Amino acid sequence: MHSRNIPCLLVCGGQLVVFKPWIGCLLFALTGCAQQDHTQQTIRPVNVVRITSQETNNDRPYPGEVRPRYETVLSFRVAGKVVFRSVEIGDKVKKGQILVRLDPSDYRLAKQNVEAQLIAAKAEREYSRDDLERYRALYAENTVSQPELDRRETLYIGSEQKVAALEAQLGQVGNQLTYTDLEADRDGVVTGLEVETGQVLAAGQPIVKIAQLDEKEIPIDIPEHRIADIGLRQEVSVSLWAGGDRRFKARVREIAAAADPLSRTYRAKVTLLEGQEDARFGMTATVWIPANTPAHLGVPLSAVFTPQNRPGQACVWLIDEYSATVKAIPIQIIATLPEQRLAVSGLTVGQLVVSTGGNRLREGQSVRIPQSVRPSMDGDGAASGEASL
Template identity: 40%
Template sequence: MFRHVLPVALPLAFILSLTACGNGEQAKPTARPAMVVQPVPAGDITEAYPGEVRARHEPELAFRIGGKVSKRLVEMGERVKKDQPLAELDPQDVRLQLEAIRAQVAAAEANLQTVRSEYTRYRTLLDRGLVSRSQFDNVENIYRAGEARMKQVRAEYDVARNQTGYAVLRAPQDGVISARRVEVGQVVAAGQTVFTIAADGDREVSISFPEHAIERFRIGEKVSVELWSQQGRRFSGHIRELAPAADPQSRTFAARVAFDDAKVPAELGQSARVYIQANGVVPLSVPLSALTAEGGKAYVWVVDPATSTLKRRPVRVGPYAEDRVPVLEGLAADEWVVAAGVQVLREGQEVRPVDRENRSVKLVAKE
């Protein structure tokens, strides 16, 4: 019988011995390390906005008369010189119109010669008393009408002659063709945009501001610009132009940033980033990695200095910067917040505060 009892008794005794060694108490979980930081003044924040290098002057070019495009002489991206032909219309109609006006000029000249001779003859007859004053006045009016008609057709001829030149679209200044909206064979109306030219000269950065922050920006405000091709190097500039109304599609306000130095090596179409100092806008800021949200409400994890436990703190934030976010309400300057791994934390969890070098941090408020 002891042979059957022994296999059961040994495991039971082993379990009882382990329980006696532990005194029936569970091991306390180890506090996990948490990287903590304190908020910094918002004056250390710069807001960044993406943009594109554009020419300061970008006139839209169009024919001054309508017609069918017979030649397109340049392509998009091609550099052009002042007065260089860009496109031509079929000149047949304007030439026919010019010939018609030329014929009217010849007819008006012949008529003017006739009425002038008649006027001279009646002037002589009037002086001799051979015609009445009313007859002379009638001839004089005909003569003056002939002169007026001559002036009219000559003006029409000048207009028609100019229109033959309008059939050729020329570049108004040196620059680069930045857009083309016409093809050979297309019929265009007078004033319809055919090309857009980026004129040589000053370069600017085109950006857009969100509508909730537009009241913070002013024309003339100082900014810095970083070109994608020259990362790490910033050029000073200022807001030169600010749209008075939001774009109906994007609901953003277009703006132009001008470089303070006209010799900045910025090329058309380059990507750029505009940095604007946020001095005096908000009191504090925290790293972007410290912020999380639930149900559309932002919050951070604040560490209690007395117990090293976590408390979830709702906050109201401003526009996000490149790597930080301004805190408008809900946080004090002497508090400590967790700056990494915030998605896996829970309320009341005990942590071991460390800095970015994994060194222990003594949680005391800044003096």
């Protein structure tokens, strides 16, 4: 009974401490639990990635709109009143098809007038020719003088030139009559229409706009600092907003020689090589131009974190493969890569970093490396991580 109350002695900091036996048991139990919890919390399982060097092939996007390469604005070469229109916007037309017609009455009357004048001129020319032949015979008999013969020759030449002038005028009036029909100059689709039946038009007034369907292009604007990434006849790819992730082959056809004075960008035109049926005029498109940058080291986005004591500084957990501990290494982010990766500097090829599971790690903490990586640690150090970039 009394032995249970024997006090226990403990030397702490050079002093002798006396405490009850039950307190010593409690302290020993708590110390053991704390050591056990610390051991369990120290080793954490993580996923790792082996750092490798690679070319960063970025496709830079440039927005644009699908447009026809050849688009013609048609207009009448004569004035008149519209009496017929056969097309609407969006209609496909064939070469030679009549699109709009003017009232031809005035031009038909003008043609008849010139035709009548031409008939009279030809009759006058025939009379002048016969008269000249008679005077030549009389002159040979010394019946008429030389001035009288010259006068008849002059009259004949004048009548002959009058016929030639009226024939030319008749051809001109005939052309004006044919100009009352506006015909399509090529196969295509109507993209603009600025006329209604009954409207009076002036010569040269824009009427119909026709776009050629067999060649489509996408104009884009290139910033000054990116103009070196693009060249004439360069192969690029094009995606449509309505077509999802599908890409079509294209080629750079034209690059402006000077920058736009307002936007300070260079206008480039990209011709589609495929997907003509899918790309309709006016569709939103994106031109993807390859931009080969120097080789960088890539890491997963999940491997990058920012320490609390260094806000704004990106870091990764570097693994010491011999001691299986981690160390925070500062890095610099250079560019964004596909598949949620980052191009960084500050690491070297062959290093092993934590890809996932590092959100609760601390400096110098031991980690459990995946089994697939451990053989490389026991051998000659060859890279065999479960993922690499």
